Amino acid sequence: MLSVSEAEAIILNLVQPLDKERDIEVVDLLTASHRILASPITSQLDFPHWDNSAMDGYAVRYEDVQDASESQPVSLQIVEEIPAGYQPKYTIQQGQAARILTGSVMPPGADTVVMQEATRREENRVLILATPKPQEFVRHRASYYQAGTELLSKGIILNAPDISVLAAAQCTKLPVFRKPVVAILSTGNELVTPDKALQPGQIVDSNQYALAELVRESGAEPLMLGIIKDEPDALEEAIAHAITNADIVLSSGGVSVGDYDYVEQVIESLGGEIHIRAVAMRPGKPLTVATFRLSHGRVYFGLPGNPASALVTFWRFVQPAIKKLSGLAKGWKPKFVKARSRNEIRTDGKRETYLWGETFLNSEGFYEFQLATGGHSSANLINLAQTNSLAVLPVGQTLIPAGGEVEILKQ
Ligand SMILES: Nc1nc2c(c(=O)[nH]1)N[C@H]1C(S)=C(S)[C@@H](COP(=O)(O)OP(=O)(O)OC[C@H]3O[C@@H](n4cnc5c(N)ncnc54)[C@H](O)[C@@H]3O)O[C@H]1N2
Ligand code: MOO
């Protein structure tokens, strides 16, 4: 059976990112947050746009004030006041200064700013009481960014600081990758929608809801295809529709060895190539991964039906696949951190094991993991509520004592 990391490598290799020409849309800056940039951004503006002052004070020529001190102040004539938004009119000559405020344009001739606290004002003159450093408190044009060079690179998720940079750079229309479409279908004769009264033997199709939410959280658009009966014809029709209308297809259920588990059979009858049939993990062993020749680069995930298995396989494999597909340049794989386990954790060590719980920062600033109480059966979805992470125990590890270190996959 494939290991989890082998399965991850196969999946990431199958996924092809969206096309940087075909799969883009242009969005307004105000709606660009969390979207992925589809091409690099450059600006025609230098940052700062001009030499300006970092302090409220006086713009001077360094050579005039290089010997200034409290006991031997240098007296300069103030020729101009330069508030924000004002273009200086005078060139500072020997023995002159300009009153300047933070962010204001440096006047020609001046090369240094003396902060107000190191001066004393005497009507239209200023006494400089200390020697500044050459060019002190001047923010030089283009020292933060040079016009025409790359400002933001392709494949990043735009965050609030990025939006601020783009606004300042007057980039208000942005090319971003379209959101990938992820089709979701649930298989099972026993499944009903949550609004239906349950007949004996029926259960609610909770996976459809869980997966739709996880798809949205991953930055993609769910295409909800509902509940499909455990019948090969119905399944074939649904899967054929899904693979032609979505970038990724998720089904849940029907991938084990039961009499009504038709997913693999239907994939093959549709000409699909199955790359993964099982993974050495718990929960999630019967994961099925396939591709179809007709829909290049589209990956089919047959997730196991048990609710915890569907969630765990989504976090471990589908989320990275969506990230790569979305055009994100890096950081596709899940993030693992180390935490101290509050509880003793035991497993049989036969497969890589994922146990859900809550990870939080303790008062010393370290991560602690609290295992969800109740059974860790893959059919138990009740104790998944309010969990935010999975403890990962590698093959062969059967025990983590209370207080021991555990690896955590954090959401
Ligand atoms: N003889 C064997 N039996 C099973 C094996 C095995 O290796 N040999 N593997 C077990 C494991 S592990 C899992 S996981 C399940 C996977 O089963 P399937 O993917 O075939 O799923 P189903 O049989 O359709 O359903 C399993 C279980 O999950 C419930 N379910 C299904 N879909 C949903 C949904 N959309 N929302 C909520 N719950 C759902 C379904 O009612 C069943 O209870 O197989 C084991 N068996
Ligand atoms: O993976 Mo099954 O996924 O152990 O319940």
Ligand SMILES: [Mg+2]
């Ligand atoms: Mg089954």
